[in-house]
């Protein structure tokens with residue numbers, strides 16, 4: 224087997240493990256999301272992720288290789304960071320928590336975009352048209368998901384910034400009344 228084909232198969236084993244991890248992580252992210260649109264985006268991407276696993280399995284078959292998963296340490300780390308955001312989000316404003324969650328999800332998508340992009344190019348070079356097509360279909364969905372998350376976050380960010388302004392006003396009001404008092408410290 225040419226070494227480039229081995230590289231392709233190893234990369235697919237890595238992504239298969241990554242996708243398996245996401246099947247477990249996405250329902251937790253959907254549950255943690257406050258914004259309905261964000262929740263729906265995670266739920267929809269969970270369905271797509273099931274198809275990503277199927278496409279990888281088909282690609283393995285096309286190459287006459289077993290659909291074996293190889294531990295993807297990068298995705299383990301990214302998923303762990305996502306879990307941290309879910310835990311820390313409980314102490315945050317809902318909109319800020321959603322922004323942090325979406326940011327963690329976009330890091331995941333970018334990892335996948337990188338992986339599928341490279342493997343599609345390898346498959347094309349090897350003349351494995353069917354495999355390249357499968358990888359490209361998934362790549363397109365990962366890219367769309369990344370863009371969708373950016374879109375969903377724009378109004379949430381808008382609101383989160385306003386929340387901060389309200390906080391600032393409270394702080395300024397408190398500071399002003401403090402100054403009015405006789406015990407005011409030098410500011």
Ligand code: FE
Nearest residue numbers: 242272275335
């Ligand atoms: Fe995926």
Ligand code: FE
Nearest residue numbers: 332335365368
């Ligand atoms: Fe994805």
